[in-house]
Amino acid sequence: MQKKRSKKYRIIQALRIVSQSFFFILFFYLLINTRFPGEDYIGHVEIFFHFDPLLAITTFLASRAFFGTFLFALITIAITIILGRVACGWICPLGALHQFFSFVFKKSKLLNPKMPQDNHTVWKYYLLLFIVAGSVFTLNLAGLFDPFSLLFRSFTASIIPGLSYIFSNFLGLLYKLNLSSLGDSLVQLVENIDINAIFSQSFAIGIIFISIVLLNIKKERFWCRYICPLGALLGLFSKWNLIKLKIDSKKCIQCGLCTIHCQTQANPFPEDQWKVSECVYCYTCSAICPTSAIQFHLKAIPERTAPINLSRRRLIFTSILGALAVPFFRISPSTARASEKLIRPPGALPEKDFLQKCVKCGECLKVCPTNGLQLALTEAGPEGIWTPILVPRIGYCEYYCSLCSQVCPTGAIKELTIEQKTEVKIGTSWINKDRCIPWKFGDPCIVCEEHCPVSPKAIKLEKIEVKLPDGTIKTPLAPFIDIELCIGCGICENKCPVVDAPAVYVTSIGESRSERNQMLLDIIKSEEDI
């Protein structure tokens, strides 16, 4: 028998790699451009998320509300129904990354693919069911496992800050070596690439991401194979598609290379064991086949292929688990009473609705021009891990900026114009008179007042009398907060010279989105107005 690999499928394979590279670069390009664009309004840099049916379904179920831009997800589903899981094999940037590292690990002999024996590919379906079951009961955990969210969040909060750290140290070295003109040109080259370099959970996010990448040493495309719930969802739709695998039994020498090297354990050989729902149409099998025995044909008539081997008992068990997860993720002090540090970005929906919609993608964290939006850890309870909170000590909420609300892919942060945004109150500022320089020492300092962006200012200065321990009396101007005017942006806390624990600080009370997190009776306010 003539041994010859198929040229056609090697070309298709090359095209697939081009497509994957293109979409990865596009994803990265949009990620980098998720920043202050030099004007008030930004384009649809979050477009990838709108094509994600997992987020569309879970957000829809959890919030019982439909967000129009998720109609794009129907396109992904339509493509999957017609062509199979090409979105996983040809488009998904996280899949591309896993495939790249699988390739690297294979070439470096860290990964030696063997004939797959396990049936663990079903894990991801159970995970999907768990997530969907949770969302039926309004718990949206999709963001933890959604590939776009995972990739965007990890790059934003960990990988890019890490690279930026290296770059900035490299720059420092250049300047130390008196290569300042080279340093200057490098700085000017990247000056518009706004990088948020500080994230409270960079380490954890990075460890998780790197671990997921390192899992490719164990099995090729480990994540896509066993975990990815979006892949599982598309797998459910990939049954009746038109492209079907066909092995020419005359040519086949039963070497098993196709099944060993199948990226997602779709078992191309034997043909009747081919799992169409696992196949991502990477065409590795047909390209690697030493005798060109594997072909993919267009076939309109649905064919019987190996079904997804899900046990009914486990399906029921996972659904129950998903439902049971709801109270466990919800039991938290923050659901009983507003947390002072839970300062949500402007436009964020009331907390309950917000959590149902937020998919923890990190779009808002990336676009925030001051780096103030950070990943929550415990502030919003277990359910709200990695949702955005404003940490004014790191960065404040810029007055004429509503970028986070514009890039939010699910509407968890309602889109606002700049004018609408300046009306939103996200918290209230307080003075700690025990630490404030004028209040405590009687010395001048008006930094908070000077930076207050609202007009008239929410921080007023009044002359006060301070008696010092030695009996001297000083009469400095000291800050007072007008809580009616304060919008909680936190620039005062950010700029306060008492850097470790600022003498002026913001807590969430008074936020416009909440009815409960208020301190003054409206009735009193309206009487004052009269």
Place this chain on the structure above:
Amino acid sequence: MKRREFLKDIAIGSLFLNISTLLHPQEKGFPHIALIQGESPSDITREAINTLGGMKKFIARGDLVVVKPNIGWDRNPQQAACTNPEVVKTVIELCFDAGAKQVKVLDNPCNPARRTYVRSGIAEAAKKAGATVLFPNPHHLKKIAIKGEWLKEWEVYTDFIETDKIINVPIAKTHSLSRLTMGMKNWLGAIGGKRNQLHQNIDFAMIDLSSFFNPVLTVLDAYRILLRNGPQGGRLSDAMLYKTIVAGTDYVAVDALGATFFGIKPEELRYLQLAHQKGMGEIHLENLNIAKKTL
């Protein structure tokens, strides 16, 4: 050496010994300060500098010039929190006309530079005029001996040091601590470090920094002045159209004249008092030769 020549040398030498004369060269026939009013910000800026004798008096051919506007806040020109972009542009154009090799424009703002440079309109205007617009580069910060009376050393952007000439182009605004912020307060934007601590002794900080940076020319933008809610304003009603430019080499005098726009006597401002006592400049307007003109 003849006796006459010796005396002549002494006379010339003593001229140079007079430091304030050296710092602020005054030629006969030109006024100390120009106060020009008119509709067009660029016309009055041009006229003000021409009245002082033209930019060639301050900038030599081939000079590297740093122009320091106030680009402190994420506010547009109508809000009068940052220097008027037309004024900045005109100053840059005049520098190039006078033969400057390069003009750099930078400021260390309070809001992110990427925002303030855009919304203030200054980045665009300065680029149009051919200037090199730079974001403050943290790698350019260097602890430098200020040698002031109070401020001994501080982190300064070296762009302001590695240059031939500095031109200060502030805007006139109210400020709750120094009461007014004009030319001398503008230098807090040329430094880094924990500059918000300087507010604990702002008057001395302003004086020490001003004598350290010592601009060859100060062009005070009072096209719009900020009357309330300084130093960043917000509402358009916080600002007032004043359609005035003040230019001069004596930056103390420029601020003194600017104070009168707010109905404040220069002597009422502590930092001007102190600066005058130190012999840095004139605050008694009656002692100044002010050229006033309305276009």
